[in-house]
């Protein structure tokens with residue numbers, strides 16, 4: 001059985017062609033699935049009965065099975081999906097006054113192993129398929145439309161961020177058809193500026209994304225020097241900051257936005273001093289057009305790290321702002337249901353023993369960095 005959620009419009013057209021159908025039939029089918037949320041071929045009344053019958057024996061429209069839903073006091077909703085083999089991943093819907101955002105997962109676990117990230121501590125099990133990535137949006141969009149009683153043509157989600165579990169650029173082959181379907185006018189019709197891939201810095205894949213499917217790019221920087229970034233975001237040992245910033249510069253040529261967003265998780269006593277803010281300014285100024293998004297660290301058991309106090313975050317932001325860098329501080333949403341950035345943990349059958357590795361103290365800086373507690 002083919003899962004039609006695995007196919008972007010080109011792949012669906014090829015499948016329809018094999019069944020002897022023209023491309024416009026694939027467009028109709030695609031619209032039924034993604035725009036109307038149909039999963040039963042019997043519903044698709046404008047398709048020929050013979051095609052519907054053929055599809056019924058060869059294809060399904062199947063999102064990952066829902067295991068659990070949790071609602072936060074602030075309106076944030078978190079869904080847990082079963083992706084088989086004892087693995088489960090999470091998606092988070094964040095309603096705001098002017099938009100609805102869905103935070104989507106790309107992997108069961110993550111192999112990058114950032115110290116401050118709950119997914120990183122779980123280790124890695126496997127990549128999600130296109131249908132498992134897209135199925136999160138398909139499910140969320142159509143569930144919310146029904147729930148919110150939206151009229152035909154109105155949508156619940158107009159902003160997608162690949163900021164759930166996993167490193168999207170380490171699952172590139174499955175990611176790109178999912179992104180294309182999000183952007184497709186016959187699919188979700190989202191603006192390129194409103195689909196964001198967030199990466200820890202997989203440099204060669206940043207270059208490929210620029211060629212294949214440029215969408216908004218967020219880069220998780222978290223440190224302004226290699227010694228510290230090596231500790232916090234281990235992929236930095238492979239692709240150090242200078243290479244990462246060069247890739248960001250190249251990406252801007254094709255990017256739908258004229259800046260890269262740098263995410264910076266504020267860790268008490270680790271990366272939050274005014275000197276570190278000044279070093280950051282020196283690093284990026286006149287090199288990459290960027291905005292900073294400071295994320296107050298969301299604690300979870302085993303991290304051994306603490307959130308920077310509010311005053312320190314504000315002082316850090318001021319240094320960046322005074323140097324002319326647009327800087328925002330991310331509002332924490334859904335932390336009462338562990339749905340905030342970095343708290344998504346789902347269920348991962350770790351094949352990498354990451355938990356074990358990360359439970360060892362690894363941040364060894366200068367003695368002055370007494371704020372780090374293991």
Ligand code: SAH
Pocket residue numbers: 116117118162163164165166167168198199200218219220263264265295296297298299300341342343
């Ligand atoms: N793997 C990708 C996307 C998923 S993480 C990446 O790393 O960019 C999404 C964002 O949440 C990243 O910026 C990540 O650094 C941040 N994050 C991870 N753990 C966090 C935590 N405990 N508190 C706050 N932000 C966190």
Ligand code: SF4
Pocket residue numbers: 110111112113114117118119120121164165166167199200220
């Ligand atoms: Fe993976 Fe991103 Fe978490 Fe790092 S922050 S471990 S790259 S999900």
